[in-house]
Amino acid sequence: MNTILVLLAVSLTVAGVAGDDKTCPGAPTMTVESACRNVSGTQAMYDTCKDALAGVPDPMSDHDVTVYALAAAHGAVASVDATMDAAINLITNNKSLPGDEKDAYSECAEDYSTALHAMGSVLNKLDGCSFDGLADDYMNGLLDVENCRDRVLKLSASPLYAMVLVDRNKAGMALFLGKLLGI
Ligand SMILES: *[C@@H]1O[C@H](CO)[C@@H](O)[C@H](O)[C@H]1NC(C)=O
Ligand SMILES: *[C@@H]1O[C@H](CO)[C@@H](O)[C@H](O)[C@H]1NC(C)=O
Numbered sequence: 001m002n003t004i005l006v007l008l009a010v011s012l013t014v015a016g017v018a019g020d021d022k023t024c025p026g027a028p029t030m031t032v033e034s035a036c037r038n039v040s041g042t043q044a045m046y047d048t049c050k051d052a053l054a055g056v057p058d059p060m061s062d063h064d065v066t067v068y069a070l071a072a073a074h075g076a077v078a079s080v081d082a083t084m085d086a087a088i089n090l091i092t093n094n095k096s097l098p099g100d101e102k103d104a105y106s107e108c109a110e111d112y113s114t115a116l117h118a119m120g121s122v123l124n125k126l127d128g129c130s131f132d133g134l135a136d137d138y139m140n141g142l143l144d145v146e147n148c149r150d151r152v153l154k155l156s157a158s159p160l161y162a163m164v165l166v167d168r169n170k171a172g173m174a175l176f177l178g179k180l181l182g183i
């Protein structure tokens with residue numbers, strides 16, 4: 001129940017941010033289509049991009065790329081947050097969780113809390129149009145998520161596997177869209 005409320009709040013935030021039509025000095029403007037074409041080398045990436053920006057109103061109009069960076073970063077945070085809740089829930093409530101899974105998810109919860117810290121910094125910098133160290137924050141968040149992915153990949157099976165892969169793709173797409181700012 002609490003998780004649902006949190007997720008709802010996060011998706012409302014995403015819509016709210018996109019609706020503000022954020023601008024930053026010197027940031028390029030383009031349509032959602034151009035942004036996604038620009039950052040996607042494959043169809044899968046293009047689909048991830050279009051999903052990440054699905055909540056941007058008026059997608060055929062030019063928007064400051066900061067709008068896209070914010071939407072993608074909020075989406076990645078929501079995804080990572082939900083996976084972290086799922087990991088903690090498994091550790092806490094699943095009495096039949098094998099030891100190797102329990103260890104992996106505990107370490108993932110640490111990776112993810114560091115990732116969320118870095119991604120929170122990304123959101124603050126985007127909000128404040130202050131891009132110093134922004135590329136590092138993106139990379140730190142992505143590397144933390146990839147650390148968890150590598151732990152989960154070593155398990156023979158995991159209920160979190162698909163979620164972690166989605167988190168990784170969303171965090172990667174957030175970085176690519178952020179790069180449109182020239183960082
Ligand atoms: C989109 O990509 C092209 C080719 O990489 C590049 O020349 C162009 O500057 C990009 N547009 C923006 C606004 O980043
Ligand atoms: C408990 O963990 C096992 C092993 O990962 C998993 O197969 C099962 O679906 C989990 N149960 C619940 C209720 O999540």
